[in-house]
C-alpha cells in the first residue's frame with residue numbers, strides 16, 4: 001500500500017500553505033492613523049465617522065466650500 005505515503009505528501013503541502021497564510025495575517029495594521037477632529041482637535045479611532053467629543057463629521061477630505 002502506498003496510499004499513506006501520498007497522504008503524507010498532501011499534508012506536508014497543506015502545512016506549508018498554512019504557514020504562508022499566517023505570515024500574511026501577521027502584518028501589523030499600525031499604518032492606520034487616528035482621525036483628528038477639525039473642530040476640537042480630539043483624536044478619534046480611524047473607524048469613527050464623527051467626533052466622539054463634539055459630534056463633528058471627521059471626513060476632512062470631503063469638506064466643501
Ligand SMILES: [Zn+2]
Nearest residue numbers: 037040051054
Ligand atoms: Zn470634535
